[in-house]
Each structure stands twice: as structure tokens, then as C-alpha cells.
Amino acid sequence: MNLELQKGSRSKFLAIVVLGLMAIFVVRLFYLQVVQHDYYVAKANAEQIRRDTIPAKRGEIFAMDGSSPFKLVMNETVYTLYADPKTIKEKDRGQIKEVIRQVAGGNLRSNVDDLLAKTETRYQILGTKLNRKQAELIKKENLGGIGFQETTQRVYPEGGLAAQTLGFVNAESKGQYGAEANFDDRLRGKDGLLQSVADVSDVPLTIGNNNINKPAVNGDDVVLTIDRNVQSYAEKALAAGLQRTKAEKGSVMVMDPNTGKIMAMANLPTYKPAEFTKVQDGDAFNNAAVSSQIIQTVLRLVTRQCHLVKV
Numbered sequence: 001m002n003l004e005l006q007k008g009s010r011s012k013f014l015a016i017v018v019l020g021l022m023a024i025f026v027v028r029l030f031y032l033q034v035v036q037h038d039y040y041v042a043k044a045n046a047e048q049i050r051r052d053t054i055p056a057k058r059g060e061i062f063a064m065d066g067s068s069p070f071k072l073v074m075n076e077t078v079y080t081l082y083a084d085p086k087t088i089k090e091k092d093r094g095q096i097k098e099v100i101r102q103v104a105g106g107n108l109r110s111n112v113d114d115l116l117a118k119t120e121t122r123y124q125i126l127g128t129k130l131n132r133k134q135a136e137l138i139k140k141e142n143l144g145g146i147g148f149q150e151t152t153q154r155v156y157p158e159g160g161l162a163a164q165t166l167g168f169v170n171a172e173s174k175g176q177y178g179a180e181a182n183f184d185d186r187l188r189g190k191d192g193l194l195q196s197v198a199d200v201s202d203v204p205l206t207i208g209n210n211n212i213n214k215p216a217v218n219g220d221d222v223v224l225t226i227d228r229n230v231q232s233y234a235e236k237a238l239a240a241g242l243q244r245t246k247a248e249k250g251s252v253m254v255m256d257p258n259t260g261k262i263m264a265m266a267n268l269p270t271y272k273p274a275e276f277t278k279v280q281d282g283d284a285f286n287n288a289a290v291s292s293q294i295i296q297t298v299l300r301l302v303t304r305q306c307h308l309v310k311v
Contacts, residue, residue, distance in 0.1 A: 052149070052193075052194045052195075053149075053192070053193060053194075054193065054214075054215065054216040055150070056188065056217055056218050056219060057189065057216070057218040058075060058169070058173070058188060058189065058219045059183075059186065059219035060073055060074055060222075061073035061166060061179055061187075061223075061224065062221065062222065063162065064224070064225065064226065065227070066227070070228050072156065072158055072224075072226075072228070073155070073156060073166060073180075073273075074155045074156075074157060076152060076155045077151075078150075078153050079129075079130040079131070079134070079148045079149065079150055080125055080128050080130075080148065080149040081100065081104060081108075081126045081138070081148060082124060083096075083115065083126050084145045084146075084147070085116055085118050085119045085120075085122075085124055086122050087122075087145040088119075088145035089144065095143070096143050096146060097116070099138060099141050100127065100138060104134055107128060107130050107134070108126060109125065130148075135148050154168065154273070154274070156272065156274050158228065159272055159274075160270050160273070161231060162226055162264075163267075163270050163271050163272065163273050164177065164178055164267045164285065164286065164287035165226060165265050166273055167273070168180055168273040168274075173188070174188075176285070177287070179222060179224060183220075183222050186220045187220065187222060189217050189220075190216065192214045192215045192216035192217070193213075193214040194213055194214075225262050226262065230254055230264045231264040234252045234265075234266040235252075235264075235266040235270075237252065238251070238268055239268060248269075249288070251265075251268075251289040252265070252266040265287060265289040265290070267286075267287060269284050
């Protein structure tokens with residue numbers, strides 16, 4: 001009788017243990033799959049979803065050449081070099097550093113070693129403004145975890161012509177001074193987005209609910225009333241006038257009296273927009289032809305006299 005009771009007690013004990021373990025598993029699964037659902041979904045997305053910004057092309061700026069538009073500000077294709085440190089194998093890091101330093105050189109950021117060591121991240125910019133040849137040489141090496149993003153930089157074919165009127169674009173791609181700042185919203189455009197789910201090899205999958213392909217909207221072109229020939233002549237005449245009078249600064253504005261269109265705005269000292277980082281005196285960026293209080297006073301007096309004459 002005692003033996004049967006012992007066997008029954010053992011069976012009940014084992015049943016209780018099994019049920020207890022099952023309850024623990026059920027509670028744990030409920031916690032992971034229900035309570036922690038959003039956390040693990042976000043973590044999986046961070047591992048599997050690739051997001052690439054498609055940069056919009058900035059609009060170009062034209063002046064007039066007689067009756068035809070002429071480009072004063074153009075875009076040149078350059079490349080941003082980036083890495084996905086999480087996917088780079090430790091044995092490949094040395095080769096990657098050697099190749100990009102030999103090819104990209106001065107286009108690289110100074111802390112490349114630190115950037116590649118951030119293995120918990122998926123995107124680190126290693127260099128900017130690489131030309132097409134540099135990008136192609138690096139691509140030929142088939143370096144895992146290394147990629148390129150095509151972008152543009154401003155080019156000024158006429159050098160410093162109408163510099164204060166045009167302005168420039170800074171390192172953050174934001175227009176500064178002149179037309180670049182005034183029309184920045186129109187020139188900038190809107191970046192696009194390419195989002196896709198990648199497999200374990202970081203290869204994007206073509207099918208997925210999280211896939212997004214939003215094309216970039218390029219910026220608008222802007223045509224100024226400035227005439228490049230009149231502008232060039234005005235700048236030369238202003239330089240000669242300053243040399244003759246020994247003056248340090250000067251401004252010239254040329255207007256078509258029939259239409260009121262501004263055909264030239266020249267200021268000295270001046271600068272080259274492509275080399276704005278070399279400017280020592282920030283006052284060179286200002287368009288004194290429209291911002292100087294003295295010139296504004298003179299313009300008001302001249303305008304008043306013109307009205308008097310007309311009457």
C-alpha cells in the first residue's frame with residue numbers, strides 16, 4: 001500500500017514539475033512575443049532594414065548672355081565614401097584602410113580608424129568629394145562593407161564673376177549669401193528615400209512590406225537678370241576706378257532704365273565662391289551694392305532726381 005502511495009506521489013510530483021516548467025515556458029514566450037514584441041521588431045528592423053538617402057540635385061544659376069541664359073553656377077558629380085562597420089570583417093580592415101588612403105588621400109576624414117572601429121553602427125562617412133576616378137579605383141577592389149553615395153558640388157565656370165550676387169553653398173549644402181541663400185528653398189529640392197529589407201549578406205531584397213522607393217525632387221534652376229558681359233565690364237571698370245582713386249572699397253550697380261532690370265552688381269574687394277573658405281574678412285561676402293546704407297541713400301536721391309526730371 002505504501003509503495004503504491006509513493007508511486008502515486010512521485011507521478012503527481014513529476015506532473016506538477018512538468019506543468020510548472022510548461023507554465024514558465026508559456027509565460028516566457030508570452031513575455032517575449034507579446035510584451036516585448038515592439039522591442040524585438042524594432043531591433044530586427046535596425047539589423048535588416050537599409051535606408052539610403054537619394055540626394056536631390058541642386059538647381060543651377062544662370063545669368064543672361066545677351067538674350068540667352070548662361071550658366072554661372074553648375075553642379076559637378078562627386079562621391080561620398082561610407083562604410084558599414086558592422087559588416088566589415090576584422091581581417092579586411094587593414095586592406096580597406098590601405099586602399100582608401102592610397103586612393104582618396106586628402107578627401108578622407110582624419111579619424112578613419114575610429115570610424116571603422118564603431119562596429120555597432122551601420123553607416124559612417126569616411127570621405128567626401130571624391131571624383132569619379134577615385135571612386136572607380138576603390139570600387140575595383142570589391143571591399144566588403146564599403147560603398148559610395150553620389151552627390152554634387154558647386155562649380156563656378158566664370159571664377160569670381162558676380163560673387164556677392166551669387167553667394168555660395170557651405171559644407172552642409174545650405175546656401176549662404178546672395179542668390180544661393182535667397183533662393184535656397186527652391187534651389188535645394190527634396191531628397192528621396194530608398195529603404196529595403198536586406199538578407200544576412202546585406203543584399204537588399206526586392207520584395208517586402210518595408211520597402212520604400214521615394215524619388216528625389218531636384219531643385220529649380222534660377223535665371224538672374226544679370227548680364228555676364230555687362231557684369232564683367234562693370235567689375236573691370238570698378239577695379240580701374242579704385243586703382244585710380246586709391247580707394248579700398250567700391251560698388252557698382254547697372255540698371256536697364258527701360259525695364260528696371262539689374263544688369264550688373266559689382267563689389268570690391270571680392271572673392272571666389274569656390275574658395276570661400278580662404279576668405280579672411282567676412283565683409284567680402286556682403287553685397288554692398290544693396291546692403292550699404294550710404295549706397296542706399298545715394299540710390300534714393302538718384303531715384304528722386306529721376307522722378308523730378310520726368311515730371
